[in-house]
Amino acid sequence: MNRIRVSRRVEKKLAKGLVLLEASDLTDIELTDQAVEVLSQDGKFLGSAYLSQQNKGIGWFISKEKVRFNQAFFEILFRKAKEARKPYYQDDLTTAFRLFNQEGDGFGGLTVDLYGDYAVFSWYNSFVYQIRKLIINAFKEVFPEVLGAYEKIRFKGLDYESAYVYGEEAPDYFTVLENGVLYQVFMDDGLMTGIFLDQHEVRGSLVDGLAMGKSLLNMFSYTAAFSVAAAMGGASETTSVDLAKRSRELSEAHFQANGLSTDNHRFIVMDVFEYFKYAKRKGLTYDVIVLDPPSFARNKKQTFSVAKDYHKLISQSLGILNQGGIIIASTNAANVSRQKFTEQIDKGFAGRRYQILNQYGLPADFAYNKKDESSNYLKVISMKVSK
Ligand code: SAH
Numbered sequence: 610m611n612r613i614r615v616s617r618r619v620e621k622k623l624a625k626g627l628v629l630l631e632a633s634d635l636t637d638i639e640l641t642d643q644a645v646e647v648l649s650q651d652g653k654f655l656g657s658a659y660l661s662q663q664n665k666g667i668g669w670f671i672s673k674e675k676v677r678f679n680q681a682f683f684e685i686l687f688r689k690a691k692e693a694r695k696p697y698y699q700d701d702l703t704t705a706f707r708l709f710n711q712e713g714d715g716f717g718g719l720t721v722d723l724y725g726d727y728a729v730f731s732w733y734n735s736f737v738y739q740i741r742k743l744i745i746n747a748f749k750e751v752f753p754e755v756l757g758a759y760e761k762i763r764f765k766g767l768d769y770e771s772a773y774v775y776g777e778e779a780p781d782y783f784t785v786l787e788n789g790v791l792y793q794v795f796m797d798d799g800l801m802t803g804i805f806l807d808q809h810e811v812r813g814s815l816v817d818g819l820a821m822g823k824s825l826l827n828m829f830s831y832t833a834a835f836s837v838a839a840a841m842g843g844a845s846e847t848t849s850v851d852l853a854k855r856s857r858e859l860s861e862a863h864f865q866a867n868g869l870s871t872d873n874h875r876f877i878v879m880d881v882f883e884y885f886k887y888a889k890r891k892g893l894t895y896d897v898i899v900l901d902p903p904s905f906a907r908n909k910k911q912t913f914s915v916a917k918d919y920h921k922l923i924s925q926s927l928g929i930l931n932q933g934g935i936i937i938a939s940t941n942a943a944n945v946s947r948q949k950f951t952e953q954i955d956k957g958f959a960g961r962r963y964q965i966l967n968q969y970g971l972p973a974d975f976a977y978n979k980k981d982e983s984s985n986y987l988k989v990i991s992m993k994v995s996k
Pocket residue numbers: 804805808828829830831832833834835850851852853856879880881882901902903906908
């Protein structure tokens with residue numbers, strides 16, 4: 610196995626528990642996919658890692674021990690990960706959750722999600738992709754009850770992004786349960802699956818009645834999962850806004866799955882900033898507004914980034930929020946810290962007062978690296994606006 614020597618700075622970073630290797634950490638190394646032993650400047654063994662270009666970072670530090678990335682190694686990691694998800698397995702009302710989450714479960718660059726009887730592997734770089742057979746074999750040993758699996762390619766360079774992997778083929782569309790609510794999912798159509806599993810606690814708060822008897826506006830709604838959760842939790846009406854045409858039928862499917870009439874639930878294909886203007890013009894107002902934009906988006910007219918523009922979503926929302934209303938502000942932007950996110954929110958409030966009802970990060974199944982705040986990328990704050 611190749612050995613790499615790292616600077617004192619990188620040695621300190623690793624000692625602190627930061628495990629994502631960045632281009633600036635390894636300057637004089639030719640980047641080819643490989644497992645490596647990491648040594649300090651004076652040749653002391655620091656641990657095992659691998660190198661491979663990702664969207665973010667160029668590799669992962671894996672262990673302070675000497676480890677081989679073979680099937681036995683992954684079986685141990687998968688057993689531990691499965692054990693840690695016992696509460697999810699014991700919950701009959703939830704059948705979809707994350708089984709393995711990157712460095713939080715001991716191996717950055719890989720996630721595995723469970724959707725009922727099926728698993729979805731995501732490969733974040735070509736190194737994990739190359740060793741996927743042994744990873745899958747280890748997975749089958751530990752999760753024999755999983756009937757079939759799919760994969761998502763989350764790095765550049767291959768000519769496909771989604772594929773069937775093994776076992777029984779999943780139906781094109783089927784439903785999973787979360788907090789007792791049914792959601793329609795699909796395993797093999799692009800990178801997305803119909804639901805973002807990291808939001809289960811936020812949807813849970815809606816199912817539990819946060820929007821009971823209230824009207825809810827769901828911005829950047831995708832398949833309207835927040836709206837369905839709210840409707841199941843007694844919301845009187847919901848409006849879901851998304852630019853993507855396909856979002857409408859996928860949203861309606863979630864409602865139908867739960868036997869909900871869509872009479873009081875609207876699905877609007879529109880740019881959210883257009884919708885803010887439209888609602889203002891028509892005098893439409895809401896009791897609860899959910900804001901969950903992509904980290905970065907570009908359309909014909911403008912670009913939107915959470916880091917710079919989130920405040921606009923807040924100020925626009927305040928213009929159509931009923932007295933004493935609630936804003937649920939969410940972002941999954943890893944480059945925006947909770948502190949920075951709060952600053953954007955405060956900028957949007959521009960001195961108006963609010964009370965924080967709840968704050969969420971990643972749920973327990975999305976195990977993250979406790980020593981690296983940026984790995985807990987999800988930030989959700991629910992706020993009640995003062996009169
Ligand atoms: N809140 C969703 C996930 C949102 S994903 C959920 O919980 O499932 C981001 C969504 O934003 C995508 O569906 C995309 O189509 C939509 N989107 C991006 N830019 C938009 C814009 N300017 N106006 C409306 N929707 C937009």
